[in-house]
Amino acid sequence: MTTQVMAQRELQIRCEDDIVLVRQAVRVMAQQLGFDAFATAAVTTAASELARNVWTHAGGGSALLEEIRLAGRRGVRMHFRDQGPGIADLGRALAGGFSTARSLGLGLSGSKRLVDEFNVESTVGKGTVVVVAKWARFSSTTG
Amino acid sequence: MTASVTAGGKPRSAIPVLRVGDTLLVTVQIELHDAVADAFQEDLLVTIEKTGARGLIIDITGLDMVDSYVARVLADTGRMARLMGTDTVLVGMRPEVAATLVRMGYGMEGVRTALNVDEGLGLLHTLQG
Amino acid sequence: MAVDYMSLLKLDERELAQRRAFFEITDEDLARVAKLRDFAARHGDAIVDDLYQLILGHADSRAFFADETMVRRVKSMQKQYFLGLFAGNCDLRYVQDRLRVGASHERIGLEPKWYLGAYGRYLRLLLDRLFTDFPAAEAQAAFRSLSKLVAFDTALAMDTYIAANLDTVARHQAAIRELSTPVIRVYDRVLLLPLVGTVDTHRAQQIMETLLLRTVEDQAKAIIVDIAGVPVVDTKVADHLLKTTAAVRMLGAVTIITGISAQVARTMVQLGVDLSSIETRARLADGIELALAKVGRVIAVKA
């Protein structure tokens, strides 16, 4: 079975305020899909971190948000794309605690721990694409 | 308990600061997005300077998301306030926020916390002996 | 409780249009079946009777029907369902109606094999009668249209069945989760979580979430986690405990870990796990005493 895309929405990240718009859109999507408060906070926070990376490290890009479904389970998938400098040492960036921005460097590794699927592709000089997905948990509140 | 709204200065962050005795109480209700977060920090520090408040309580019950940026602004504000002789207590963090921060690896070490405003006031009281 | 299958299956106009396209149900098909209403009225009772001969003829499927009254009731429902096939509209109302039938079968525990078998017989019964009543070309066209609708209905029945099952599984999982993290209020604003059994990542997350929710709900100041019942305390478990403690601290409460045996203490130090930031005690009783002190209470010997 393949993952079905039920709906999608693309948002541009052109200024700092766009980060807020991205995470608000993600929050609404997660709530509509029945994510509980913990899962909603997790996916919204990951969106915020990744959108901010697009803005601070690449000067802008886009976020494609998708509502997905696989075998009756529903989830949110997000693609963060930019044409920035790329990440030279992906291993180090993902390990956490490494930052080129004199920060704590927990955004990338932290968001990885908040989602169910995480994938980064980055080419130096060309840009970065981070794709993450989070599935709604089976909840007991469908009744 | 009497409370008075601090006068003077234009609160650019639009986050109200209440003064209770020599303690400042800030209730964050709106999403602290980047520009607001910075303005919030500045407003608070200026208010501390003007009032000479000894304690600061930041109530974040209203925040359903705290990312690394906001976490850092909150922690830094506490540190800055400390340099000015003011103790800070962060109160009302929501369960989902705490779980998310911990999973990301942010422990908010060095930040004093309490369950609610009353507890926060109590903690400040013991700190200031 | 009535499960809203329409929203569970995300059956909106868009999904409906997609399904209709996939099952190739055209407006001509609908118009054609609508013209068969007289045919349906003529044969309805006989077809339903025949269908129930199949169902009641097998001990396993018969077992679902308690008595004669119930059989009469389901037969009349079945007749409505049958006539619905010839209504000539395939809109959201039609879908809702179909889902209700699927759901009521799921509720009594009728398995998919029974439905599928019954749907098969439906088609054969229709086929025979269409060819008796109409010229071959007309009968064939009518059968093609009807079989599309029956396939459409079968899919809805299966989807309802699967969704209902997933829902049941989810309820069970939630119940098990509850059971595995029994948080006890030992005193005003003091909680105790006796951990029993292995703590894997999934469970650790559950535990953390439950504890955090309860901490805020009860405005608890001290939370005792007793790990005496955890068979293996390794670096992973220790890491989970540290994380939970850190999260609880952010809320403004303290965690006290009790039930640390000599064995666990030794392993922790040998593994280099630093638990010094957490308050720990060997015995639960000492943990309770410490927790009570945090809420300003003391256990005293009666003079």
Ligand SMILES: Nc1ncnc2c1ncn2[C@@H]1O[C@H](COP(=O)(O)OP(=O)(O)OP(=O)(O)O)[C@@H](O)[C@H]1O
């Ligand atoms: N989209 C991107 N384009 C280029 N480099 C990136 C991108 N995202 C991350 N990086 C690189 O990976 C490093 C780690 O990212 P991470 O988000 O973990 O930390 P950070 O953004 O530096 O700090 P913070 O903890 O505030 O998020 C960054 O410092 C940067 O060098």
Ligand SMILES: [Mg+2]
């Ligand atoms: Mg970052």
